[in-house]
Amino acid sequence: MLRNLLRKNHVEIEPEEILLDKEAAAKLEIPIERTGIFTIFIITIMILTLFLARAFWLQIWQGAYYALKASENSVRFYYNQAPRGIVYDRNNKVLTLDVPSLNLLIIPADLPKKKEDLDNWTQQISKILGKNNAEVADFTKNLNKNSTEPISLNLNLDQAALIELETHLPNLPGLFISKETKRNYPEGSYFSHLIGHTGKVTVDDLKADSYYSLSDFIGKDGLEAQYEKELRGVPAKIAISVNSDNTVLKTLMAEEAQPGNNLILNIDGDLQKLLTDAIYAKMVQTNAPGAAAVVLDAKSGKILSLVSLPNFDNNIFNNNLRNKTYQELINNKNRPFFNRVISGFYPAGSTIKPFIASAALAENTIDPNYKIDDTLGYITVPNEYNPEITYVFHDWRPQGFVDMRRALAVSANVYFYEIGGGYKNVKGLGIDRIEKYLKLFGFGPPLGIDLPGEAGGLIPNPAWKKAIKHENWYTGDTYNVSIGQGDVIITPLQLVSAMAAVANGGTLWQPKIVLKITDSNNKTIEEFKPEIIRTNLVDNGKLEIVREGLRDAVTEGSVYLLKDLPIKVAGKTGTAQVYSNLNKKTNAWFTGFAPYEDPQIAIAIVIEGAGEGSTAAVPVAKEVFQWYYNQNYDKLNK
The missing domain is CATH 3.40.710.10 (DD-peptidase/beta-lactamase superfamily)
Structure with missing residues (x-):
């Protein structure tokens, strides 16, 4: 009887009534303190303000700086010297060859700026290449630190140096390995005064002909010099990807080289x-x-x-x-x-x-x-x-x-x-x-x-x-x-x-x-x-x-x-x-x-x-x- 009485006095609220009756809905809400709501609001505004301030700093105040850094630290293009033309005697016997060579190149502008960082860099490179510190230090000291044009540090890397370099290159800014060719003379001294030889370009060579870059070789004597323009070919275009720390990430071929022309001699080998x-x-x-x-x-x-x-x-x-x-x-x-x-x-x-x-x-x-x-x-x-x-x-x-x-x-x-x-x-x-x-x-x-x-x-x-x-x-x-x-x-x-x-x-x-x-x-x-x-x-x-x-x-x-x-x-x-x-x-x-x-x-x-x-x-x-x-x-x- 009592149970029936309670049922009669109990007020049940249907779900649809919640949407129609504010007073009924109020019966289901859990009250929240006004101070809590205000705190949440303030924190949200602060976070948004910080995001906006940082965006303003990066996009407006430092925008030009980071745009420049982004352009410098993305992809750079360089020219890689083409294989030289082959020299043959009158009977088509080969007197010169172009053999593969892996060379270590430096980008002077990407070297560490702080002295202690550069000293550490020098020690690591010297150890890998088997050179003394003074030799490498003297080399880098004479470089134009504003130049982004690669220059050869070491030619014809041996296998041991190559393996170690591949391991350490991510921590050695300003360096990359270039796949090139080097001149080889199978008959050596027999034809040395005829064929001559190649050598690294000099400052005078660079001034005389814009074709060359600092890492190039040029004919220095003999037929190599006399017929330089015929032998040198058209260089390849390579793309180098670097990160913001100037560490080379990847080297890609953008345009293939065109080998130089060949010489057929009157000489009987x-x-x-x-x-x-x-x-x-x-x-x-x-x-x-x-x-x-x-x-x-x-x-x-x-x-x-x-x-x-x-x-x-x-x-x-x-x-x-x-x-x-x-x-x-x-x-x-x-x-x-x-x-x-x-x-x-x-x-x-x-x-x-x-x-x-x-x-x-x-x-x-x-x-x-x-x-x-x-x-x-x-x-x-x-x-x-x-x-x-x-x-x-x-x-x-x-x-x-x-x-x-x-x-x-x-x-x-x-x-x-x-x-x-x-x-x-x-x-x-x-x-x-x-x-x-x-x-x-x-x-x-x-x-x-x-x-x-x-x-x-x-x-x-x-x-x-x-x-x-x-x-x-x-x-x-x-x-x-x-x-x-x-x-x-x-x-x-x-x-x-x-x-x-x-x-x-x-x-x-x-x-x-x-x-x-x-x-x-x-x-x-x-x-x-x-x-x-x-x-x-x-x-x-x-x-x-x-x-x-x-x-x-x-x-x-x-x-x-x-x-x-x-x-x-x-x-x-x-x-x-x-x-x-x-x-x-x-x-x-x-x-x-x-x-x-x-x-x-x-x-x-x-x-x-x-x-x-x-x-x-x-x-x-x-x-x-x-x-x-x-x-x-x-x-x-x-």
Whole structure:
């Protein structure tokens, strides 16, 4: 009953009534203190204010700064040097290669700014690379700290250094590893004076050509320098991703490199090595400090071989020991970097005589069959101001009565004194005409070979002597020039070019190393045709007399060692006096051509301080002529 009474007095509220009756809804709410609501409101406003203030600080007040930092610390673009073109010999044998190389590069602007951080960075890098701290510190000290252009810190990373670097690079800002190529010379020193070498760009290189960056290599000598623009190619574009701490995150290739163009040479690699080995053996035998030799195509001027000794291994410029080795070579008194073929100044000695004979025939100053008296082995000339003073000009031995052919065969000095400077009833050419014809044959100014560093020789004359020595010109000076002594200076390249002109009937060709340029698909871009410097130097009929005399030098003269070759050759020896530390020495010369009936190749050899040309230079030439015969056996024996 009581329960029923309670049920009758109980007021039940349906859910829908809550939405319709405020008073009923109030019966279900739990009251909250007003102070609590206010506290929540204040905290919310403070948080929003802080967010707004921070956003204002970042977006408005520091917006420019962080925008700059974001742009610097995202992706940067650099250029990576292209693989250089390949150099081949005339038989398509590879003389240069591009091999993969992993190099460690620095971005100077990204190095640690604080001294203690940089010192710690230096210690870590030095330990990884096996360098001392001072070496790395000196390197970084000289960098432009505002530059973002990479510069090489270490070339050709070895595997151990590479593994350790890969582990530590995330904590070493300003560094990244670049995948590049380095130049390699498979044959090393055999072709060093021909091909030359590459080296790091210098400040002057950067100023001269905007193509290069600080980490690039450029041709420094030889064909590498002469044909730099053809060999260098188009660089790759690489993208480097870095974080805000200047740590490199990723390196990507944006644009592929285009390899440089190739060079096909006129050089025969087998002949180059044979000639080098032959000369080196003779240098060892005679204790010679240096030597040079060059072989060319007598009918085009194409250089088949060019050897200068001592030489050097041009691979030394591609490793991290370069500086030490380079200094050792620089300090070598025999100058291994010096290209003696194109820049060596040598007294011509008797090798000048074929050209004096050619000049006398061209000027009709003597009949080639006229015999000059050389029975005494000398001539005497009185002083024009004091007859009691007599000058004696010696031959190397009495030769009897000699005509032009015989004089060339036995190298009779007296004969050339007389046809050069005159004596008794022989008028002689005189220095002016001697100078004229020697320059026509290519002596004096450079010939224009496609190698850097070519030097010209010297044909002295009265004006030169007056200006340089402050002395008058005498007949004795003309006599000395006529036998290649005194102040006559030539290069081996000039001599071989002049001998080729005698052999081919009077055409002086411009010497050329490179045959053609091809692209990476072996398509010919440019082919170099033979170029004539001068032609018709002397009538070929008169040059034939000179050639006969040079052939007689083989059959009955100083070049007798070549008599038993399977082909007929012609040539002239020379023994030129030089003076070093007041001790008289002689350079051993030979120049000649083959085959005698139809000359194809010409050669010039000089071995410094080796004595007689007949015993030092001629044996080397014999190996070359034998090689030529073996290579052309079928053609020569038709």
